[in-house]
Amino acid sequence: MSSKRLGFLTLTLVVLAIGSIFFVACTRPGTAPTASGNGGNTPKTGGGGGTTVHMGSSDFLVPTTTIPKGSKLTLIDDVAVPHIIQNGTYDANGTPKPAKEPGAPTVNVNFSGSDTKDIGPFTTAGTFHLYCTIHVKMNLTVTVK
Numbered sequence: 001m002s003s004k005r006l007g008f009l010t011l012t013l014v015v016l017a018i019g020s021i022f023f024v025a026c027t028r029p030g031t032a033p034t035a036s037g038n039g040g041n042t043p044k045t046g047g048g049g050g051t052t053v054h055m056g057s058s059d060f061l062v063p064t065t066t067i068p069k070g071s072k073l074t075l076i077d078d079v080a081v082p083h084i085i086q087n088g089t090y091d092a093n094g095t096p097k098p099a100k101e102p103g104a105p106t107v108n109v110n111f112s113g114s115d116t117k118d119i120g121p122f123t124t125a126g127t128f129h130l131y132c133t134i135h136v137k138m139n140l141t142v143t144v145k
């Protein structure tokens with residue numbers, strides 16, 4: 001009878017182990033690194049123009065974001081990796097195409113790593129492309145409404 005009890009205990013441990021694996025697997029990709037303590041990468045829009053986009057070691061954590069006309073966009077470098085963000089985009093082949101759309105703010109911002117900077121304000125409605133001149137295919141599309 002003690003072996004039956006042991007079996008139950010083992011089963012319980014296995015279920016707990018599998019459960020925790022699922023928990024980790026499910027929570028990990030969506031929430032991104034929260035080491036910065038900044039509450040994830042979900043773009044937030046608020047009265048103060050507080051839309052944020054996080055950057056990883058070689059990418060924007062979201063490829064697109066939408067902000068209200070007249071507001072700024074806050075870029076947050078989550079890691080100790082530099083980025084140089086300018087107007088333009090990489091094409092499908094990874095070729096950099098510097099370009100500033102009509103109505104786009106001039107963007108030329110250096111991140112030295114683990115820092116946060118505002119760009120804009122974006123005063124014209126439209127779709128604007130930003131890229132990192134260091135990291136190939138590090139593109140961000142900003143839609144201003």
Ligand SMILES: [Cu+2]
Nearest residue numbers: 083132134135
């Ligand atoms: Cu970069």
